[in-house]
């Protein structure tokens with residue numbers, strides 16, 4: 158396949174500058190009223206840690222970025238910042254356009270609503286006019302293989318079916334940036350093959366992709382560039398093959 162090359166003369170579609178996110182280690186611990194109301198005073202307490210720190214990069218339209226790193230190194234956190242479902246404690250991220258995020262499948266979907274209502278709601282929130290949603294509805298359902306569960310509450314779907322519906326929907330939105338977090342690990346073989354084809358179509362269309370994956374083949378197949386996160390730091394921003402070689406050298410199987 159031909160990937161659209163990055164064109165540095167264009168302006169970036171995503172700019173991240175000095176991103177930092179701090180979490181508390183013991184979230185289950187009892188919190189006082191002062192904690193809840195304290196705002197900034199809550200920060201910097203013992204037990205806080207930086208899930209991401211000093212992360213800066215620019216992404217150009219049409220790039221396909223693979224985010225690589227061991228479990229718990231900040232990959233999903235980075236995607237959440239780009240999706241703006243999480244706000245950084247330091248730095249900022251600018252996205253020049255809408256983002257279709259497939260991260261933590263529950264995000265955006267309402268468990269008590271049916272598949273049909275969720276598709277309408279989420280597509281509407283992403284700016285698709287009603288008539289356009291109606292026109293694409295059957296395709297979305299058929300791609301997911303979800304015809305039998307259209308009127309089932311989303312929360313009653315199997316975890317695989319949740320991912321199928323979510324991927325199918327986000328890949329039919331018109332947003333220029335697509336964030337995909339491990340969906341390909343969950344679907345069955347036939348669905349995965351359909352996803353691969355859809356991702357290729359989207360890239361050929363000039364969309365910008367962020368793919369978080371532990372599957373090297375998927376990363377090499379779709380991504381031109383890699384971001385390697387370790388201990389919350391951006392260790393390497395380079396062509397995907399270089400990033401994977403370095404990751405493998407750092408963490409041999």
Ligand SMILES: Nc1ncnc2c1ncn2[C@@H]1O[C@H](COP(=O)(O)OP(=O)(O)OP(=O)(O)O)[C@@H](O)[C@H]1O
Pocket residue numbers: 180181182184208226227228229230231232233234235
């Ligand atoms: N809401 C939260 N509160 C506290 N800690 C969190 C929160 N979300 C994530 N973390 C922690 O932040 C770190 C980074 O998590 P993140 O989910 O970004 O890792 P990841 O690289 O995506 O991992 P994986 O490959 O397992 O999906 C981890 O230590 C995780 O436990």
